[in-house]
Amino acid sequence: MELTPTSEDEAFRRAARDWLLANRPAGPAPREGRASRDYATDWLARCHAGGWSGLAWPSDYGGQGLSPERLILWYEEYVRARAPSALDCTFVALNHAGPTVIARGTEAQKAFHLPRILEGRSIWCQGFSEPGAGSDLASLRTTGRVEGDVLVVNGQKIWSSYADIADYQELLIRTEPGSSRHKGLSWVICDMTLPGITVRPIENMAGVTHFAEVFYDDVRIPLDNVVGDLHDGWSVAMTTLAFERRTAALALQLELSVKVEDLIALADAPAGSATAARLADLRAEAAAIRAMTWRTALREPATPFDGSLVRLSFAELAQKVHRAAMDILGPAGLTDGHWSHDYLESYSETIAGGTAEIQRNIIAERVLGLPREPRA
Template sequence: MQLNFTVEDDVFRAAAREWLLASVPAAPPPHDGPAARAYALAWLARCHAGGWSGISWPSEYGGRGLSPERLIIWYEEYVRARAPSVLDCTFVALNHAGPTLIACGSTEQKAFHLPKILTGQVIWCQGFSEPGAGSDLASLATTGLVEGDHLVVNGQKIWSSFADVADYQELLIRTAPGFRRHQGLSWVICDMRSPGITVRPIENLAGATHFAEVFYDNVRIPLSNVVGDLHDGWRVAMNTLSFERKTAAVGLQLDLSVKVEDLIALAMPAPGSAMAERLATLRAEAASLRAMTYRTLLREPATASDGSLVRLCFAELAQRVHRATMDVLGAEALIASQATHDYLESYSETIAGGTAEIQRNIIAERILGLPRVKAA
C-alpha cells in the first residue's frame, strides 16, 4: 500500500524523529510489578511534557487529534527509535478507558479522569473476562446490585492486565440479573483501592505477572461511576473493543517489521539458504501486515470486522517471528534473555484480545458471510 505524504507531513516526521532520538530511555523497561508501573508512568509523563501524549485523542480533551496519516508517521518513527513498547501499564488507560470516557462518559468523569491519564498519574486495568466468560463475553456473571446510590459488586474477573499495580479498572458487570446475554450489563469505573477487592497475580510462561485474577466481595461502587446508562454496558463495551481492534495496537503491528529487519541483520543468512528464504517470507508477511494496518486506519467508512483480520494476522505472525529468532540464536536461546522472554510471551498472542478461533469465526461470519458456527 503506497501512502503519499505532504511536505507538512515530512516536517511532522522530522519533529517526531528528533524528539524520540533525544527522549527514548536508554534502560529497557521492567517486565512487571511496581518497577514496570514506575517506568511506564515516567515515560508517559515525559511524552506529555514533550507534547506527545494522547496523540489520537481529540484536542479538546488534551490530545493531539492526529489524522490517521500522522498517526502512522508517529508510530513508524516510534518503532524506528526502539521506544518502549506501547503494550505497557498505560495501555489500557490510553487506548481503552480514555477513549471510552471521551465517547460515552459524563462531563464529570471526563474532567476527573482524562487529565490524570494523559499526564501519567494513573494506571488502569480491564475487568471484562471471567473464568466462564472469555471469548463469550456476554455470558459474564459478576453482579452489581443497586443499593441506594451504590452498586454492590460480587464475582471474579481473570486475565486482568496490570491489575496488581492499577488505580482504576474498566469493569463490566451484570446489573440486571434477570436479563440474559447482552442485556442488563453496565460498564463502571472501579477504584482498585476499594475494600473487598483481592488481586492475585498470574505468572505466565515467561515468568512475568502482568495478568491477574480479581475477586470482588461486596465491593461498593458509586452509581456516579457508571459510564453511559445503567444496564447499557454492552454498547459501551463495544466502543471500548472497537478502539482496541482498530487503533490501539498500531505500534505493536508496525514494530514487527522492525523486529524482522533486526533478525535479518542478526542472522546474516547465506543467499539462497533455507534461512534466507524463511526470513524473506517473514519480511513479506510483515509488509503485508503493515499494509493491512494502514488500510484499517485509512478506510472510510470503516468496516467493523477489519480489526479481526489485522489481529489474527499479527498474532500468528508475531509467533512465527519470535520462533525464528529462537532458531537463529540456537543454543544462546537457552540463556535467559529478552529474546527468550519475548518468545515465551508470544504464546499468548493467539489468546489475548480474542482467541485466533474466535477471530476466524468473526471473519467467516461477518466478512465472508458464512453460516454461524453452531455450539456443540
C-alpha cells in the same frame, strides 16, 4: 486513499524523530511490579510535557487530534527509535478507558479521569474476562446489585493485566437481575483501592506477573461511575473493543517489522539458504501487516471488522517470528533473555484480545457473510 506524504507530513515525521531520539529512556523497561509502573508513567509524563501524549484523542479533551495518517507516521518513528513498548501498564488507560470515557462518559467523568490518564497520573486495568467467560464474554457472571446510589459488586475477574499496580479498572458486570447474555450488563469505573477487592497476581510461563485474578466481595461502587446507561454495558464494551482491535495496537503491528529486521541481522543467513528464504517470507508478511495497518486506519468509510483481520494476522505472524528466532538461535536461545522472553510471551497472542478462533468466526460471519457457526 492517498498514501503520498505531503511536505507537512515529512516535517511532522522529522519533528517526531528528533524528539524521540532526544528523549527516549536510556535503559530497558522493567518487566513487572512497581518499577515497571514508575518507568511507564515517567515516560508518559515526558511525552505529555513534550506535546506527544494522547495523539489520537480529540484536542477538546487534551489530546493532539492527529489524523490516522499522522498517527501511523508517529508510530513508525516510535518503533524505529526503539522507544518503550506501547504495550505497557499505560496501554489500557490510553487506548481503552480514555477513548471509551470520551465516547460514552459523562462530563464529570471526563473532567476527572482524562487529565490524569494523559499525564501519567493514573493506571487502568481491564475487568472483562472471567473463569468460563473469556472469549464468550456475554456469559459473564460477576454481579452488581443496585442499593440506593451504589452498586454492590460480587464475583471474580481473571487475566486482568497490571491489576496489581492499577488505580482504576474498566469493569463489566451484570447489573440487571435475571438478564442473560448481552443484556443487563454495565460498564463501570472501579477504584482499585475500594474495600473488598483482592488482587492475586498470576505468573506466566515467561516468568512475569502481568496478569492477575481480581476478587470482589461486596465492593460498593458509586452509580455515578457507570459509563453509558445502566444495563447497557454491552454496547459500551463493544466501543472499548473497537478501539483495541482497530487502532490501539498500531505500534505493536509496526514494531513487528523492526523485529523481523533484527532477526535478519542476527541470522546473517547465506543467500539462497532455507533460512534466508524463511526470513524473506517473514519480511514479506510483516510488510503485508504494515499495509493492512495503513488500510485499516485510512479506509473510508471505516468497516467495523477490519481490526479482526489485522489482529489475527499480527498474532500469527508474531508467533512465526519468535519461533524462527528460537530455531536460528538454537541452544543459545535458552540463555538469550530478550528473544526467549518474547518467544514465551508470543504464545498469548492468539488468545488475548479475542482468540484466533473468535477472530476467524468474526471474519467468516461478518466480513465474508458465511453461515454462522452452530451455537450449542
